[in-house]
Amino acid sequence: MxxxxxxxxxxxxxxxxxxxxxxxxxxxxxxxxxxxxxxxxxxxxxxxxxxxxxxxxxxxxxxxxxxxxxxxxxxxxxxxxxxxxxxxxxxxxxxxxxxxxxxxxxxxxxxxxxxxxxxxxxxxxxxxxxxxxxNVVKMIREAPEALPPLSRVLWPWEAAFEYETEVLGAEAKILAGEGPGPERPPVVEGQPYLRSEPNFGRLSQQDENNRPVLGTRITVTGFDFAPNAATEIWWTDPIGNEFRPREAGEYIIVTTDDNGEFSFEMTMPYQLTPPSAEGPFLHTLDARQITEVGRPRPSEALRLTVARMIETIFMGMMATAFGIIFSIPVSFLAARNIMAGSRLTMAIYFITRTILNIVRSIEPLIWALIAVVWVGLGPFAGIVALTVHSIAALGKLYSEAIEGIDPGPIEAIQATGASRIQTIMFGVIPQMISPFISFSIYRWDINVRMSTVIGLVGGGGIGFLLVQYIRLLDYRSAGIAVWFIAVTVAILDYVSAEIRNRLM
Amino acid sequence: MLEFKELSKTYDDGTEALKRVSFDVQDGEFLVIIGLSGSGKSTLLRCTNRLIDPTSGRIVWNGVDIAALPPKELRPVRRRIGMVFQHFNLVKRLSVMNNVLSGRLGYTDNWSSMTYRFSKEDRDNAMKSLERVGLTAQAFKRASELSGGQQQRVGIARALMQEPEIILADEPVASLDPVLAHTILGYLERLNREDKITVICSLHYLDLVQRYATRVIGLRDGEVVYRGTGEDIRRMTDAEFKEIYGEEAERVSAGPASVQGGAL
Structure with a gap:
């Protein structure tokens, strides 16, 4: 130099x-x-x-x-x-x-x-x-594809409540095969009536080359229904298969006029009975007006979500509790100032540190995969996974808190003639308590957040429910779960930050 | 009388902090130890109450050799020796009251201190100690909320709770500004005069030494290089002072008159 x-x-x-x-x-x-x-x-x-x-x-x-x-x-x-x-x-x-x-x-x-x-x-x-x-081009071009699920996830509340329903309906019998069709029931004054013209015909089929052969077009008229109301059309075949027929790919929904009448045309749906079946095939066409009455009540999706959310919060809590219990002794083994005494204790220190680092670097998601094999599907597997990770993470944080203790006050307490226990009570614990609580709350926060994810691999909690809804393409119910997760995590985040600030 | 006889301390890394130091402290003295950082002042003070174990030599107090006491018998000695620290060494998260009360730990049984319980008498005395240092209003604040000067006064109140015969003060004003330095040393001086408590205090600045010391010991590299009375030190010139300290010596513009001017 x-x-x-x-x-x-x-x-x-x-x-x-x-x-x-x-x-x-x-x-x-x-x-x-x-x-x-x-x-x-x-x-x-x-x-x-x-x-x-x-x-x-x-x-x-x-x-x-x-x-x-x-x-x-x-x-x-x-x-x-x-x-x-x-x-x-x-x-x-x-x-x-x-x-x-x-x-x-x-x-x-x-x-x-x-x-x-x-x-x-x-x-x-x-x-x-x-x-x-x-592929930015595809991303922009196909953005509309994302809108339906996105809008459902963002605003899922239609699926959060359900009502008692009342059904006002009427049915018409239709014969599959050569006419004449079955006799029509008499018109009763004041009751809705449904009529198909003709009331016999051919069902849609596929020929030997799997090409569609469309069935007979029928004209359906209804009267004496409730005016200006949406009406669902249902079809029931002779062996009881009930389904909603489609016209141009969409479920048929008609709206009645001011007099409570409607009329539309449809193609007779595909045959679901085996071709070998014989006899007269009387199908039932019915129109249903469903009105919601009474107060809204939480839907099953909402009730399940709340139950699973509570399960999730408690999973996080239990995992944190176990994590704290086990990590306290471990943290002393991983604190350099405690273990600096001899070569043996330093060896223990290094081994503990290494194990903690390895365990911590394996994501809780992977621990959950192992735990599911070990204790089976469900929240307990999630708790095991989170506990293992918490012990490692808290062990490290606690040991750093122990290493960061100010020796000054300990010296001062010793100088007053205090015994060893008194020195710990007055000199050590007051210094440790705030980082201990702070880290523990932070860990609880993390554990609840993680337990929402851990359900994805079968570790119980709300993640388990969420992944089911997503696989069923039930985006509204999934949306409810997502909202609950987001709100819970936000609240927890705020509360834990607030508590930690007060402690500092 | 407290006698240091041939006291030596060599640390594990080979540093010789004290080399056969011998001197006496009469009861009721305000003894000031001067010397640069690293000259052995802190080690000497900490050997006196055995926060540090000396390597060899004797510290005889009331006929007992403190240096030779086994750890179990330290308690009765330590509780009669109060200590005040440069960095105050309060337990910051405890209340001022609990910090003062911790001075009674040497007299309290383990079970009571597990629950932070002290006798009514102790609590009353703690309040009186706080009154003496003018901090009754702060009694139930957290120690960390206090200013440096206030924290050091709590430190003095804590030492006072021990009903000490000796107070060791390890650079008690080195972290404080000159005005506060006089306040704190003023409290120590009053304890020394009114309560007849022997004070052994390490200090850096000649002005403070001249103002408060009744006797002075100068340490340099672990050896006693100066002994003098308060009178001697008041007559001492800067040149002599530098001889003890080496070239890095400095004076602070202290003394009550100039302090007031400086504070305005």
Whole structure:
């Protein structure tokens, strides 16, 4: 440091500048290494080599349908021209600017070229874009696809409540086969009436080539229904299959006019009975007006969500409680100032630390997978997983709190003639209590948040319910669960932050 | 009388903090130990109540060799020696009252202190101690809410609770500004004069030493390099002072008159 002479000597390049430049063209970074810029050279070489290797595998992958060799490369360039050209140019730039850089390094200019690293960044960015299959065009073009589930998740409350319903309905019998159709029931004054014209016909079918053969068109009229109300149409076949027929892909829903009448046309639905079945097939067409009466009450989805949310909060609480109980003794083993006594205790300290770090670095989700195998599906598996992770995490935090104890007050308490227990009660515990409580509450917060996720792999709690709703494509019910999770986590976050602030 | 005889302390890393230090402290003295950081002042004070175990030598007090006491018999000695620290060393999360009461721990049984319970008498005395340092209003605040000067006064009240015969003060004013330094040393001086408590205090600044000391011991590299009375030190010139301290010595513009000017 004192005199500049040794540094200059140390920095003298091993080769003249032009040679360094040429060597860097042969092997990127070699020129820099020989100019005693070893780290710089290594970085350039590693970047160029990694980029070239990944680029080569991507090109091979992109062109894999073509013949081996040159056609593969051509096909890859045809499929992803922008990607291929940009990465190739970046590589070229790294090569050439790297050589120029080596020349300048060897000439002992004070400023080597930084531009080479810009191309390293550019090349890796483009590689990353291609490898991670980023597709912005598709994302924008198909954005409308996301709207129905998104809107249901964002505002799911229609599914949160249900009402007592009253059904006002009428039915009409329809014969599948040659006419005449069955006798129509008499019209009763004041009661809704449903009528199909004709009341016999052919059901939709598929021919031997699986092409649809549409059934007879029927005209359905109804009167004496409630006016201006939505009316669902249902179909029941002779063996009791009940379903809602569709017209142009949508369920048929008609709205009655001011007189309580409606009329629409529909195609007779597909046959669900086996072709071998015989006899007269009387199908039932019915129209139902469903009105909601009485007060709303929570739907099953809402009730289940609340129950599971409570389960989740308690899972988090139990896991935190067990975590605290087990991590306190562990934390003393992992505190350097406690274990500094001898080689043996230091060995225990290092072993404990290592185990804690390993356990902590394995996500609770993975512990849950193991726990599910161990204790079976359900909240207990989640508690086991969270407890294991909590012990490791709290053990580390607590041990750091122990290490951070101020020895001053302990010394002062000792100086008053206090016994060992008194010193712990007055000098140690008051210093520990606030970080202990603070970390424990923070951990509870984390555990509740984690237990919402742990259900995804069968660890019980609300995650278990959420993943079921998502798989059933029941986005409204899933939305209720998501809302509950979000609100609970937000409240918990706020409360735990508030408590920790007060303690500090 | 407290006698230090050939006291030495060598730390595990080989540092010789004290080298055969010998001197006497008469009852009722205000003894000031001066010396640079690292000269052995803190080690000497901490050997006196055995926060640090000396390597060799004797500390004889009322006929007992403190240096040779087994740990179990330290309690009766320690509880008659109060201590005040540079960084106050209060338990910050406890109330001022509990901090003062902790001075009684040497007289309290383990069970009562498990629940932070003290006798009525102790509580009354704690209030009186706080009254003496002018902090009754702060009794139930958390110690961390107090200013530095107030914390040091709590430290003095805590020492007072021990009904001490000796108070050890390890640079009690080094973390405080000059005005507060006089306040704190004023309290110690009053305890020394009114309660006849022996004070052994380490200090940095010559002005403070001249103002408060009845006797002075100078330490340098673990050896006693100066002994003098309060009179001696008041006559001491800056040049002599520098001889003890080396070249880094400095004076603070203290003294009550100039302090008032400085505070305005």
């Amino acid at each position: 004192s005199s500049p002479t040794p540094r200059t000597a140390e920095r003298t390049p091993l080769v003249p500048a032009p040679v360094a430049g040429v060597l860097s063209i042969v092997v990127p970074g070699l020129g820099q290494v020989l100019s005693r810029q070893v780290q710089r050279g290594a970085l350039i070489f590693a970047s160029a080599a990694t980029m070239a290797a990944i680029f080569a595998t991507r090109i091979a992958d992109l062109g894999r349908r073509a013949e081996e060799g040159w056609p593969t490369v051509v096909r890859a360039f045809e499929r992803r021209p922008f990607f291929a050209v940009v990465v190739l140019l970046s590589l070229l730039a790294i090569w050439l600017i790297g050589a120029w850089d080596a020349y300048r390094c060897a000439k002992e200019r004070r400023r080597p070229v930084t531009g080479v690293f810009l191309f390293v960044l550019l090349g890796f960015f483009v590689l990353g874009w291609q490898i991670s299959e980023i």
